[in-house]
Amino acid sequence: MTVPNEHILFLAAILFSIGVCGFFIRRNTIMVLLSVELMLNAANLTFIAGSRMHSTAAQAELSGPIFAIFVILVAAVEAGVGLALVIALFRRKQTVSLDQLNELGD
Amino acid sequence: MSVGAILCSLVVVSARNPVVSVLSLLGSFVCLAVIYLLAGFQFMAAAQLLVYAGAIMVLFLFVIMLLNLGTSEEQNGPIDRTLLRARRIPIVFAIGAAVFLLTLFGIETQQTIMEVDPELAERGVSSMSGLAELMFSTYLLPFEAASVLLLSATIAVIVLAKRGRTELATDASAEVTQ
Amino acid sequence: MEAASYLWWIPLLPLIGAGICGALHLATLRARKSNPDAKGPAGFAPLVASAAMGGALIFSIIGFLAICPCEDNVVDGEQIVALQSSTWSWISVADLRFDLTMWLDRLSSIMTLVVTGVGLLIHIYSAGYMKGDKGYAKFFAYLNLFCFAMLMLVLSSNLLGLFIGWEGVGLCSYLLIGFWYEKGWPAEAGQKAFVVNRIGDAFFIIGSFILIGVFGTLEMQDIGAQVPAMIDAHSGKLALAALLLFGGACGKSAQLPLFVWLPDAMAGPTPVSALIHAATMVTSGVYMIVRLNPLYAASPGVLMFIGCVAAATAFIAGTTALVQRDLKKVLAYSTVSQLGYMFLGIAAGAWGAAIFHLVTHAFFKALLFLGAGSVIHGMHEEQDMHKMGGLRKHMPRTYATFLAGAAALSGLPLMSGFFSKDEILAKNFAMGGVNYLFWMAGVVTAAITAYYTWRMVALTFFGEERFDAKKVHPHESPALMTGPLFVLAVLSIIGGAVLGLPHVFHLWNHALDVWLEPVVLGGNEILSAQKGMHMPLHLTAVREWILLALGSAVALFFAHKGFHDHKRGLAMDESVQGAFPVAHAKLTDAWGIDSGYARVIVQPVKLLAFVIAVIVDQFAIDGAVNGAGRMASDFGRRGRRLVDGSVSCYGLWIGAAAVVLALTWFWRGN
Numbered sequence: 001m002t003v004p005n006e007h008i009l010f011l012a013a014i015l016f017s018i019g020v021c022g023f024f025i026r027r028n029t030i031m032v033l034l035s036v037e038l039m040l041n042a043a044n045l046t047f048i049a050g051s052r053m054h055s056t057a058a059q060a061e062l063s064g065p066i067f068a069i070f071v072i073l074v075a076a077v078e079a080g081v082g083l084a085l086v087i088a089l090f091r092r093k094q095t096v097s098l099d100q101l102n103e104l105g106d
Numbered sequence: 107m108s109v110g111a112i113l114c115s116l117v118v119v120s121a122r123n124p125v126v127s128v129l130s131l132l133g134s135f136v137c138l139a140v141i142y143l144l145a146g147f148q149f150m151a152a153a154q155l156l157v158y159a160g161a162i163m164v165l166f167l168f169v170i171m172l173l174n175l176g177t178s179e180e181q182n183g184p185i186d187r188t189l190l191r192a193r194r195i196p197i198v199f200a201i202g203a204a205v206f207l208l209t210l211f212g213i214e215t216q217q218t219i220m221e222v223d224p225e226l227a228e229r230g231v232s233s234m235s236g237l238a239e240l241m242f243s244t245y246l247l248p249f250e251a252a253s254v255l256l257l258s259a260t261i262a263v264i265v266l267a268k269r270g271r272t273e274l275a276t277d278a279s280a281e282v283t284q
Numbered sequence: 285m286e287a288a289s290y291l292w293w294i295p296l297l298p299l300i301g302a303g304i305c306g307a308l309h310l311a312t313l314r315a316r317k318s319n320p321d322a323k324g325p326a327g328f329a330p331l332v333a334s335a336a337m338g339g340a341l342i343f344s345i346i347g348f349l350a351i352c353p354c355e356d357n358v359v360d361g362e363q364i365v366a367l368q369s370s371t372w373s374w375i376s377v378a379d380l381r382f383d384l385t386m387w388l389d390r391l392s393s394i395m396t397l398v399v400t401g402v403g404l405l406i407h408i409y410s411a412g413y414m415k416g417d418k419g420y421a422k423f424f425a426y427l428n429l430f431c432f433a434m435l436m437l438v439l440s441s442n443l444l445g446l447f448i449g450w451e452g453v454g455l456c457s458y459l460l461i462g463f464w465y466e467k468g469w470p471a472e473a474g475q476k477a478f479v480v481n482r483i484g485d486a487f488f489i490i491g492s493f494i495l496i497g498v499f500g501t502l503e504m505q506d507i508g509a510q511v512p513a514m515i516d517a518h519s520g521k522l523a524l525a526a527l528l529l530f531g532g533a534c535g536k537s538a539q540l541p542l543f544v545w546l547p548d549a550m551a552g553p554t555p556v557s558a559l560i561h562a563a564t565m566v567t568s569g570v571y572m573i574v575r576l577n578p579l580y581a582a583s584p585g586v587l588m589f590i591g592c593v594a595a596a597t598a599f600i601a602g603t604t605a606l607v608q609r610d611l612k613k614v615l616a617y618s619t620v621s622q623l624g625y626m627f628l629g630i631a632a633g634a635w636g637a638a639i640f641h642l643v644t645h646a647f648f649k650a651l652l653f654l655g656a657g658s659v660i661h662g663m664h665e666e667q668d669m670h671k672m673g674g675l676r677k678h679m680p681r682t683y684a685t686f687l688a689g690a691a692a693l694s695g696l697p698l699m700s701g702f703f704s705k706d707e708i709l710a711k712n713f714a715m716g717g718v719n720y721l722f723w724m725a726g727v728v729t730a731a732i733t734a735y736y737t738w739r740m741v742a743l744t745f746f747g748e749e750r751f752d753a754k755k756v757h758p759h760e761s762p763a764l765m766t767g768p769l770f771v772l773a774v775l776s777i778i779g780g781a782v783l784g785l786p787h788v789f790h791l792w793n794h795a796l797d798v799w800l801e802p803v804v805l806g807g808n809e810i811l812s813a814q815k816g817m818h819m820p821l822h823l824t825a826v827r828e829w830i831l832l833a834l835g836s837a838v839a840l841f842f843a844h845k846g847f848h849d850h851k852r853g854l855a856m857d858e859s860v861q862g863a864f865p866v867a868h869a870k871l872t873d874a875w876g877i878d879s880g881y882a883r884v885i886v887q888p889v890k891l892l893a894f895v896i897a898v899i900v901d902q903f904a905i906d907g908a909v910n911g912a913g914r915m916a917s918d919f920g921r922r923g924r925r926l927v928d929g930s931v932s933c934y935g936l937w938i939g940a941a942a943v944v945l946a947l948t949w950f951w952r953g954n
Contacts, residue, residue, distance in 0.1 A: 008141070011108040015115050015134075022119030024936055030170060031119075032935070034127055037162065038115055041138055044154070052145055065150050066245055072157050073252050077259040079162045083169045084266035090173050 008049035016042035027097050029089070033082045040075045044068040111137035128166050135159040291369035291386035294343045294396060295435035298428040301336025305329045305425035312421055329421035330411035333428045337407050340435065341400035347388045348397060366390075368441070375444075382502060387441035391803040394639065394796075395438035395571055398646050402563045403431050405768035409654050410555040412764030413661060423463060427559070430456035434564050438571060443492050443502040446572065450488065450536065453565045454481040460560065461552040470551035477545040484535015484542055491528030494521055495579075504575050508806045511578040515810070523583035529576070530590055533569025539627060540597040543620045544878045550612040554657030557612060562619055562649035567642045570626045574635045577807030581633060584814060588718055591631030595725035598624030600875050602732035606739070607860070607871045610667050611656050614740050618693065619649055621729060625708055628726055632719050633811045634711035635804040636797040641704035643796075647779050648692035648701055651772035655686035658761040658769065659744060663751070669740065670854055674749040678758040681766045683745050688773035690741045692780075694734035695839040700780030705730060706835040710828060715815075730835065731842040738846035746851050 019042060022035030051064020114134035121127040135158050142151035242249070312326040347367055366389035375382040388396070407427060414423050433452025440446045455478075462474030492502060498518050499507050514522060533539070538546040538561075549561055560566070573580055573590075580587060598621045605617035622645050629638035660667055662679055676683040692701035709730070712723040751758075760766070849856040861868045 007108065008145070011111060011141075014112055018112070018115040018119055020939060022115075024939065025119065028124060030124055030166065031127055034118060034124075034131055034166065037158075038118060038131060038134065041135065041158070044150075045138060045141070048142060048145055048147055048150060051147075063245075065147050068150055069153055070248060070252060072153060073256070076157055076162055077255055079165060080263050081259055081266070083165060084263040086169060087173070087267045 008045060008052070012042045012045040012049065015039075015045065029086050029097075030083075033079060033086070036082075037075060037079060040071060044071050047071070108137075108141070110134075111141070124170050125167070128163055128170065132159055132163050135163070289370045290343055291347060291367060291388055291439065294340045294347070294386070294400070295432050295439060297336045297339040297343075298333075298431040298435065301333050302425045302428035302432060304332045305421050305428060308332070309419070309421035309425060326421035329424040330407065333424035334404060334407045334411070336428055337400055337404040337431060340431070341397075341404055344393065344396040344400045348393045351388065351390060351393060379500065380496070382442065382444045384445045385441040386439040387505070388439060389803060390799050391571075391574060391639065392438050394643065394799070396435060398643055399431065399434050399438065399564050402646050402650050402772075403427075403434075403559060405771055406555050406559045406563075406650065406654070409558075409657070409765050409768040410553075412762045413555055413657055414553065419463065423460075423553070426456055426459050426463070427555075430460065430560065430565075434568070437568050441503055441505065443495065443504060446504075446575075447485075447488065447492065450532075450568060451485065453560070453568065454478060454485070454536070457481070457549070457560050457565055460556040461549045463552055463556065467551075473545075473548040473551040477549050480542050480545040481535045484532045486532075487528045487530075487535070488532025491525045491532065494525040494528065498522065498525070507576065508578040511582050511806065512810060515582050519582065522579060523586050526576075526579050526583040526586040527589065529572065529579075530569075530586065533572060533627075534593070535569075537566045537569030537623050537627070538620050539569075539624065540593050540600065541877065543597065543601065544881060546620055547613055547616045547878075550610070550616050554612065554653055554660060557616070558650045558653035558657070561616065562653050563646035566619060566623055567626070567646065570623070570630070570638055570642050573627075573630055574639055574804070577635050577804050578810055580630065581807035581810035581814070587631050587633065590627050591712075591719065591722045594624040594627035594631060595722050595729075596624075597621070598628065598729040599725055599732075600877075602729045602736070604871055604875065605736045606732060607857075607868055609670050611659065611669050611672075611740065611744065612653075612667055614669075614736060615649070615652055615656060618652075618733065618736070619645075621733060622649065622693075624729070625705060625726065628712060628722055629708040631722060632708070632711040632715045633807065634708060635807060636800045637704065637707040637711050639800060640796050641708055644692065644700040644704040644776070644780055647772055648689045648699075648776040651685060651689035651769060651776055652693065654765070654769055654772065655682050655689060658682040658765055659686075659758075661761055661765070662758040666751070669743040670857070671751050672744045672749075673747040673751070674745070675758055676745040679760045681760060682769065685766070685769040685773040686741065686745070688776050690737045692776040694737040694843045695730055695835060696734075696843060697836040697839070698781065700776050700778070702835065702839065703780035706832055709835065710831050713827075713831060727834070727838060731838050734839045734842035735846035738843045739850045742847050742850035743854075743857075748852075750854070 016039055019035045019038035022038065023032055026032050026035065047064045047068040049064075051062065054064075111134050114130045114137060117130035118127045118134065121130065135154060139151040139154045139159070142148075142154060308325050308329050315325075350367055366387060368388075369386035372384045373381075374384055407424070410423065410427065414420055417423065430453060433449045433456055435449070437446050437449025437453060440449060458474040458478040460474075461477055462471045465471040465474070495507060496502060498514060498521050499510055501507065511522065535542040546561060546566070550557055580590075601617045601620035601624065605614050605621065608614045608617065622641070626638045626641050626645070629635075629641060659672070659675060659679065659682060662675075662682070663672060666672070688699075692699040695702045695705045705726075709723055709726045712719040712726060
């Protein structure tokens, strides 16, 4: 049973929207970063699906996976830097709750 | 697999405890890796598991533990809830492991794919080399740039997370006076 | 023509004088800041100003002598008829070229002599009259500025320079009429003068545009030379241009319907009335038309129109002067009336006669105004004749010179006014046709003129004293003021005989006509061709003597009547007012023309201005602008709430923007 391409794209879409909701809803900064990772994963899935769609019997389209690798790489970098920022922030404010991180408040 | 991925991500965004979120994200990654396998991209699956699940999530867990965010502030409920949640963790682990084992067996389906599409098997074998070929020819520049990016990110992380000089000094003086 | 760069000094000296007097005034103001009673250096102002005028007069005389027809002034075997100064190139665009050149020919030399001569006398007079005024130096600065503008007007070789002077005299008139603006009504009078003048100026500009279109130049000599060639093809345009330029002259020279500013202009100091509204500015319209005499000769319809307007103006103004109580207002309406006479001369093609009357009028009207100023000064600013009387005992010198002026104005025989007025009437008579009507109107107006002039003299200087002798002590004016009066009196008496003795006297030739012959040659030729008569017209000796006798009789009779009716006092005035109250009121108000303007034109305009200022400007425009401002600040306030520091909110906005971008990308079909 071959998984049809549309299903994969559909899944990617759902995952992405879930990640977006998490990004907006969560109060904890780290949860926000986590949702970002989820979104990136959905993007990777899309790339893979695309590669699958455009591969012919003769020649496999490999720019999909390559791009996905780069995405993973960038996601790693971003997670690292983001977490470093969170640590620094925590040192200053003793909290990572977004509500209490608001210095511009009314 | 898809259902599993979706369920896990739902848990990610709705869990109270950050640790639970991280673990369910792990589960989501695993499901996705399986999907990659099913699609015939073994390298991707391996890379996903190695980097994402192995390194990044571990990093997240480190930070959560470091900052002691296990108990979120809004939740100062009775201990039973905590116990309950604490109990949930092994359950999640168990489910995740089961899923993984199941999918490992599901690799058999790859053979199903190979039956359907014999060239796919060959492709699957050569996908690794194909990737390597591409990486070092067409996408060489991004590859090198990526290495620079990693280097700079490392430096940035170190700088960012380092304690400030005054903090160090006060800490040092505090240690000395004590 | 001959080159003479010293011509530039004639207008420039008064300009420099104005600048110096202005500086003196500022210095005086600064001195007064520390000490309110300080006199400052303002006392030097009359010296500076008079010196400037004197210098201009000297140069005018030099120029005059240079173009006198005598053996010294012959170049290349030809008589010099004109001097031309260096040219200042001003506008040079494609085919159009406008320069400023000072051109002194016979006509402009007369004008400059009048302006500088009478101007100098008035400057000297003002030194005495305005003494003690807070704006002493400022007055002289304005006077000199006016003389600069007027000299620019008469010396320019093209209509553009003339127009500069035209506007300049209008401006100075405004400044000088409203000199005592603290009183309130002089400022309004000045504004009225300026606005009414402006209406005339609009006609002037459009007329000059037509001239540029037809001739391609505004040089008056060139226009004059080219008119004969253009008559057949462009007679309609020429007539239109002539008519429009006359419209401008109506504004400046206070003819119907634009004369309403002149009586109001009496709010200014009397020397101003003498200089500007008797001798110089109001005559600039006449000068302009005589300058362009070929153009007007080529438009006989316009000449007839001018005659009608002039006759009507002279009559209406004369009748109005009959019932005025204010001394200066009598003289103001008299000026309007006499200006009508000048234009009557033009209507008959008698250019020389118009200029002749211009010159004599300058003499005697300035004299009358200055004399009135002396009276008013002595009566402590009282201007109502009903409150004067019997002043000849108190102010003998003023009385004597005033008599001379009155004699000239009323046209008593052998006075200057007699000769000039009669010449105009004679030329109109000689033209025949519709000019007969003009002649009759002129004779009637002469009668009226004699009557009101001597009424004025009688009410002011004769009869019992109608003022309170305890409160008012009339005294003679100082020598600074009576000196110029004397000079002008002499000129008023003999000026006519010297300048314009009619041929029939067989004593000496009509000097002015001979003098102006080259200037009016073009116009006369055109008129001769049109009418089949030989211009300038000459009546037979018999006819001329009859007309002279008729003029003398009319003048003497009505002068006598006017004098005797009012010698005893106000009885005549009061009985007239009682018998014809409505007519009297209407006449006093200048036939209701001014108040008619106020009702029909000024009120609606004021209403419109109010509507625009309050309703449109305040509500609509301000509302819109302020509303825009308010909208902007509202948006700002609302927008500020977007960026309130909550990260998730930022995240939402980022997401929303991303969605919008994605949608756009999809729809653009990338």
